Amino acid sequence: MKRSRINEIIEIAREAFETVGFSLPPFANWTVDDWRDKGPEADEIRGCMLGWDVTDFGLDDFENYGRVLLTMRNGSSKFPTPKDYAEKLILDPENQKPPLHFHRHKMEDIINRGGGTLMIRLYQSTADGECSEDDFTVQLDGVTRSCTAGEVLAIEPGQSLAVPPGLIHQFWNKEGTGIEIRGGRYTVSGEVSRVCDDWNDNCFLTPCERFSTIEEDEPAVHFLVHEYPPA
Secondary structure: OEHHHHHHHHHHHHHHHHHOOOOOOHHHHOOOOHHHHOOHHHHHHHHOOOEEEEEOOOOOOOOOEOEEEEEEEOOOOOOOOOOOOEEEEEEEEEOOEOOOEEEOOOOEEEEEEEOOOEEEEEEEEOOOOOEOOOOEEEEEOOEEEEEOOOOEEEEOOOOEEEEOOOEEEEEEEOOOOOEEEOOEEEEEEEEEEOOOOOOOOEEEOOOOOOOOOOEOOOOOOOOOOOOOOOO
16 A cells, blocks of 8 residues: 555545544644654553554555544553553545454444444354354344344444444445545544454454555655554
8 A cells, every 4th residue: 555645545534533523632643753752651552553544454455445543542451551442533435345354352333423324234243254144133322223144234423333243344435425525525433442452353254454565655644553663
């Protein structure tokens, strides 16, 4: 993935997040140069991977398979009193999806924070981590709803879906809806969850990489969450 595209999409995400009313934490603005002055006082940001996260999952098809996230809160056993929760903002372009995946341990709510309509495809997982053909139920804003295998739910602004461990999912912004920025349309979703461990807790149904290989075609403006220099 090209660094120039990462720089560009972070600026689009920043505009979309602020459009729906989110003031971002200070570290969202820290540049590569700012990090030269950050010592151990910023170790929670480093160790819990707070900040910008842009990936094409190693598939080299970012417009169709990608994610732009800002992790605002997270925990880690590296710290004496670790948080047991996490919160993220996610930029959802029209039709851009993550690969189908589930989590071994993480329970999360996926929330439409504003913009357009969030589409979420769901399957229950089998014992060997594949898509089950069985029906199942989910909690949509505290209300139990029946789903069929592969059903796609439309989540409007303000609505949220609870995603327990083992529930296969992917989500994207419905075409033709959302905030217009630089010729594209975007919805902003949020994730409130148990601690997020992106190294060990993601189970993708097709082979991919959680963090992209980056082509440095221009200087980085911001470090991504897996790039921070040590104190």
